[in-house]
Amino acid sequence: MHSSEKTAFRTGETRIVTVSGTNRDMGRQLGEECRPGIGEALDLVASEASRIAPLDQARERALAYLPSILQDAPHLADELEGLAESAGIPMADALLLQLRFEAVGFDGRGGDGCSSLAVRGTDGHMVTGQNVDTVEDHVRLGLVVRMVPANGPSILMYTYYPGMIGYLGFNSHGVSVFGNALLSPGWRIGFPRYLVCRLALEQRSARAAEARIRALRRASTINLLLTDGTGDIRDLEQTVDRVETIEPEGDRLFHTNHYLCDALKADERLLAILPDSEARYEAGRKLLDDIDATGDLVAAAKDVLRDHHNYPSSICRHRAKVSEYDGDQWMTVASLVAEPSAGRLHVCFGPPCQGRYRTFAMTPAA
Structure with a gap:
C-alpha cells in the first residue's frame, strides 16, 4: 500500500493539527497536513486486517459501510471525500482508517483495552x-x-x-x-x-x-x-x-x-x-x-x-x-x-x- 520505510510521523513537534471550514474543507486540510502519517497508519491497519482477509477484501468491505454513513451523517462522508482527495488515497482507504476496530476486532490476534x-x-x-x-x-x-x-x-x-x-x-x-x-x-x-x-x-x-x-x-x-x-x-x-x-x-x-x-x-x-x-x-x-x-x-x-x-x-x-x-x-x-x-x-x-x-x-x- 505504502512504503514500508517508517518516517516517524510528526506534525512539527506540536502533535496538533487545526482544521476549519466546511466538512470537505476540514477533510482536505487533515489529509494535506497528515499525509505522511496517513500512509503509516494505513500500513498499520492493513497489516492488522490482513490477518483476517486480504487487503482488497478489507477495502471492499470498508466501502460497504459508506451507505450507512451517507444515510446518518452525509457531512462526514463529505469530510472523508476531502481527506481522500488531499491525501491521495482511494475512498476505501479513507474509510478503512475509520474502521480499524471493525476491520480487526477481537479475532484472537488484535483488539483494544482502555x-x-x-x-x-x-x-x-x-x-x-x-x-x-x-x-x-x-x-x-x-x-x-x-x-x-x-x-x-x-x-x-x-x-x-x-x-x-x-x-x-x-x-x-x-x-x-x-x-x-x-x-x-x-x-x-x-x-x-x-x-x-x-x-x-x-x-x-x-x-x-x-x-x-x-x-x-x-x-x-x-x-x-x-x-x-x-x-x-x-x-x-x-x-x-x-x-x-x-x-x-x-x-x-x-x-x-x-x-x-x-x-x-x-x-x-x-x-x-x-x-x-x-x-x-x-x-x-x-x-x-x-x-x-x-x-x-x-x-x-x-x-x-x-x-x-x-x-x-x-x-x-x-x-x-x-x-x-x-x-x-x-x-x-x-x-x-x-x-x-x-x-x-x-x-x-x-x-x-x-x-x-x-x-x-x-x-x-x-
Whole structure:
C-alpha cells in the first residue's frame, strides 16, 4: 500500500493539527497536513486486517459501510471525500482508517483495552478522561485534532493515528466523549464506532448525544462515557441493537472493558478474553471513590491513570501477558485528561507513569 520505510510521523513537534471550514474543507486540510502519517497508519491497519482477509477484501468491505454513513451523517462522508482527495488515497482507504476496530476486532490476534473515568467536583467542575490501550505503534502516531467547523461546535480530540475524523475528546459546548471496547454478538455492516464518537462530539448535551446514538444502526459495540457542562454524567453501554445507561455513583464513574449493566451481561463476550478488565475496574473504582472532590481533580485523575495495582493487569498498561488472548500485547499508548469547561485536554503520549502530560487548548494561544 505504502512504503514500508517508517518516517516517524510528526506534525512539527506540536502533535496538533487545526482544521476549519466546511466538512470537505476540514477533510482536505487533515489529509494535506497528515499525509505522511496517513500512509503509516494505513500500513498499520492493513497489516492488522490482513490477518483476517486480504487487503482488497478489507477495502471492499470498508466501502460497504459508506451507505450507512451517507444515510446518518452525509457531512462526514463529505469530510472523508476531502481527506481522500488531499491525501491521495482511494475512498476505501479513507474509510478503512475509520474502521480499524471493525476491520480487526477481537479475532484472537488484535483488539483494544482502555479504562475511562469521570469525576465532578463540589464546585461543578468536571474532569474526565481515560487511558487508551492498544498496539505500541500508536504511541508514535498519536495526534490531537482541533476542529473549527463552519457549522456546529468546535472539537478538540485525540486520535491514535492521523486520518481518523472521530475519537475521544470534548467540544465547545462542554460535551466530553470517552470510551471503552466492549464485545457482544451481532457485529454487522452499519455505522462505525469511531464515527459514533464523532457524532456525539457534535452535540450540545450528553442527553442529545445519547439520543443521536440510539437512533443509529450501529455496526459494532462500544461503551461511551459522556459528560456535559450541566454536570451530567451518562455512561452508555452498547450492543448493536441496544443501549443501556449506567448512572454515576454520586459524582463519579469508572469503566473498563466489560458490561456492568445487568440487562446486557448475557451478551458479554470480552471478559473471557480479557479477564484483567475486572481487576482494572475494581482498582479504578476504589481510587475514584477516594478522590477529594474539593481538591485538584486533574492531578487526582492523572494519579488514577498512572496506577499499577494488580500489575500487569493494571490501569496503566504495559506490554505483558495477562491472559491467553493472543492479541493482549498492547500498552497504554496515550493517557487523556479533559477539562471541558476550561477548554483543556492533557495528553501523555505513552504510559503516564513514564511520560509527562502536555496541555492542548481548544482556543490556540494568541
